[in-house]
Each structure stands twice: as C-alpha cells, then as structure tokens.
Amino acid sequence: MTRHVVVTGANRGIGRAIAEAFVAHGDTVSSIYRGGDLPDGVTGAIADITDSEAVNAAFDELEAKHGRVRVLVANAGITRDGLLMRMSDDDFAAVIDTNLTGTFRTVRRAVNSMMREKYGRIVLMGSVVGLLGNPGQVNYSASKSALVGMARSITREVGGRGITANVIAPGFIATDMTAELGDDVVKQYESTIPAKRFGTTQEVAAAAVFLASDAAGYVSGAVLPVDGGLGMGH
Numbered sequence: 001m002t003r004h005v006v007v008t009g010a011n012r013g014i015g016r017a018i019a020e021a022f023v024a025h026g027d028t029v030s031s032i033y034r035g036g037d038l039p040d041g042v043t044g045a046i047a048d049i050t051d052s053e054a055v056n057a058a059f060d061e062l063e064a065k066h067g068r069v070r071v072l073v074a075n076a077g078i079t080r081d082g083l084l085m086r087m088s089d090d091d092f093a094a095v096i097d098t099n100l101t102g103t104f105r106t107v108r109r110a111v112n113s114m115m116r117e118k119y120g121r122i123v124l125m126g127s128v129v130g131l132l133g134n135p136g137q138v139n140y141s142a143s144k145s146a147l148v149g150m151a152r153s154i155t156r157e158v159g160g161r162g163i164t165a166n167v168i169a170p171g172f173i174a175t176d177m178t179a180e181l182g183d184d185v186v187k188q189y190e191s192t193i194p195a196k197r198f199g200t201t202q203e204v205a206a207a208a209v210f211l212a213s214d215a216a217g218y219v220s221g222a223v224l225p226v227d228g229g230l231g232m233g234h
Contacts, residue, residue: 004066005029005212006059008049008106009076011036013175014125017201018073018208025209027071030062032106034076049076049102059109068113071121071212074103077143081136092139099143104150107165111158120163121212124151128171128227131234144169148223155221164220166211171227174198195228 010019010031022029023041030043038044045058077099080091114120130144147167154165172189190196204226225231
C-alpha cells in the first residue's frame, strides 16, 4: 500500500533529502513549507507552522489529494543563536514556537488521521545539542530536548493504535548552512567528532526511512543519533 508521507520543510537541507528518500522508496510525498522549490515528485502546501489554522488547512489540502497522512516527519525548524545573557525574549520565543509548538501543531493534526487509519509513523527532528547542549543555543537546545518528552508521551497515548513516535538526533551535517563555515571552524568541529567528519543529509534521511518502515514497528519513544558518535552517553 502506497503511504502518504508529509515532510515539513522539504524545500532544503535535511528535509529535502528526507523527502527525496521517501519518493525513491515509492511513497507519495508532500510537504508543508514556507517557500522555495520542492524536490521532483513532492507536492506542497504553503503554511507557517506557527499558525494552527494554516497547518490544519495545509493538511486538509494535501489529504484531499493523497489520502490520510500515514507518516509525518516533523523537520521544519529555525535557529536564533545568541549567548544566554544577550538572548532576547523574542529570540527565545520564536524558536520555541516554531521548533516545539510548531511540531506539536503538525503532530496533533497528523495523529487525527493516523488514529482513523490505526497506523502511523511520527518522526521528530531533534538534534545532538538537545541532549549534549551547546553554547549560544539555549533556545534551540531547549526546543529539541523537549521533543524527546513529546515523542514518549505520544507513544504512551497512541502506541496501542499502531502509531509510533521517535526522535532523530542529527549531529553536524553537511548542508548549505554548514558550507558557509570557514575551514578552520570545520576542522575544529571535526576534531570533536569520533567519526572525524560531518554527516550527510542522506544518512539522516536513511534513519527517517527506517523509523517509518514496518521493520521499525516495535521501535517507539526512542532517540536515534545520527552524529558520528558525538553525543555518546547523552
């Protein structure tokens, strides 16, 4: 059975690679995103995940085309980095509202459909810094660590209905954003990673495809690191 997979923020970076991987897997893939180009074979609905009505309308639009969502990859997120003492209320609130509450909004709507299907795969995009911490990212790390509690509470609520909820915790991944880092900065980061390299977006995508597969049907409430060993023990 072809599944309808929704990947938020599939226009770039990790989200784009995840959407491409599900297309290659033979799934019907759509995205809720704010703008930009989507990969071939991916249907889109424009919405800001900080707006509940817009999120619900986007799901309605996509489900009218492809049927109820069976897999959700909640990938969309932002950063507003800054040291704690200088971080504004707005910068903290914006990251929480997008990364945490925005994820809640998409999951809440998706679970409504999954409950009717008695099947669902929810994959939340966390981060190694959610458990390891990182200077200048109090807001971001807080938003990502909270996804672990979210996934585990979802598992306890709806796990009996054939729905799983897990978190992927990527480490340093080669994207357009990290490509802007200087060589010295990259080497400094690589020296802290046991694998001695940045990961690829395809490696994160492979983890998402696995967690959404039948092979992972008994995996729920888990955190799957894709970080080259950076966050071991956390």
